Amino acid sequence: MFWQYLLIFISGTIIGSFFNVCIYRIPLGKSIVFPGSRCIKCGGRLKARHLIPVISYILLGGKCSYCNAKISARYPLVELLTGFLYTVLFAKFYWTLYFFKYAFLVSLLLIISFIDMQIQIIPNGLVLLGLVMGLIFALIDKYYPFSGYLLGALIGGGLFLVIALLSRGGMGSGDVKLMFFLGLFLGWEKTLLTLFLSFVSGGLFAFTVLILGLKGRKDPIPFGPFINTAAITAVIFEVEIFRFYFSLF
Numbered sequence: 001m002f003w004q005y006l007l008i009f010i011s012g013t014i015i016g017s018f019f020n021v022c023i024y025r026i027p028l029g030k031s032i033v034f035p036g037s038r039c040i041k042c043g044g045r046l047k048a049r050h051l052i053p054v055i056s057y058i059l060l061g062g063k064c065s066y067c068n069a070k071i072s073a074r075y076p077l078v079e080l081l082t083g084f085l086y087t088v089l090f091a092k093f094y095w096t097l098y099f100f101k102y103a104f105l106v107s108l109l110l111i112i113s114f115i116d117m118q119i120q121i122i123p124n125g126l127v128l129l130g131l132v133m134g135l136i137f138a139l140i141d142k143y144y145p146f147s148g149y150l151l152g153a154l155i156g157g158g159l160f161l162v163i164a165l166l167s168r169g170g171m172g173s174g175d176v177k178l179m180f181f182l183g184l185f186l187g188w189e190k191t192l193l194t195l196f197l198s199f200v201s202g203g204l205f206a207f208t209v210l211i212l213g214l215k216g217r218k219d220p221i222p223f224g225p226f227i228n229t230a231a232i233t234a235v236i237f238e239v240e241i242f243r244f245y246f247s248l249f
C-alpha cells in the first residue's frame with residue numbers, strides 16, 4: 001500500500017513539473033510541448049539532472065546553474081501540491097473513475113489558479129477543456145445522474161452570471177465560465193458546498209485585508225483561487241463537512 005502511495009506522489013510531482021511549463025507558457029501563447037525546458041532568464045537548456053521535481057530545485061539552491069538567476073518557488077510548490085493532492089485523492093477514491101476524474105479536475109484548477117493569480121485571466125482554452133472533459137465524465141458516470149451534474153452547472157454558472165451582471169465587472173466573466181464547468185464536474189451538492197465555502201473564505205479574506213489596510217475598498221481581489229480551493233475542499237471533505245453541519249442540530 002505504501003509503495004502505491006509513494007508512486008502516486010512521485011508521479012504527481014513529475015506531472016506537476018509539466019503544469020509549471022503550462023502555467024508559464026499558456027499566457028504567452030507558446031507551445032507547451034516544444035521546445036524543451038530552458039531557463040527563462042538566460043535560455044540555458046535544462047539537462048535531465050535539472051528536471052527532477054523538487055529535488056533539483058533544492059540541489060540548485062533555487063538558482064539557475066548557468067546564470068544564477070533565482071528560480072521561482074512556484075516551481076517546487078506546484079510540484080509538491082500536485083503530488084500531495086493526487087495522494088489525498090487516491091486515499092479517498094483508490095483506483096476508481098472518481099480518482100481519475102478529480103485528479104484531472106484538480107490539475108486543471110491548479111493551472112488555472114496560478115495563471116489567474118499572475119495575469120487575472122482564465123484562458124478560454126482551459127475553460128473549453130474543462131467543459132469537454134466535465135461533459136465526458138458526467139456522461140460515463142454510472143453512479144450519479146447526468147441531470148445532477150447539469151443542475152450543478154446551471155446553479156453555479158447561473159448564480160455567478162447574476163452576480164457578474166449586478167456587480168458590473170466586479171465579478172469577471174472568467175469566474176462565471178469557471179463555475180459553470182465546475183458544476184458539471186461536481187454535481188449540485190458539491191457545487192452548493194463550493195459556493196458556500198468560496199463566499200465564506202473569499203469574504204473573510206477581503207474583510208481581513210480591508211481591516212489591515214493592505215488593500216483599498218476599490219482594489220480588485222481575484223475570486224478564482226477561492227473558488228478553486230473551495231471546489232477541491234468540497235471534493236475531498238464533502239462527507240465530513242456535511243456530517244459536521246448536521247451534527248450542529
Ligand SMILES: [Zn+2]
Binds near residue numbers: 039041042043
Ligand atoms: Zn539561467
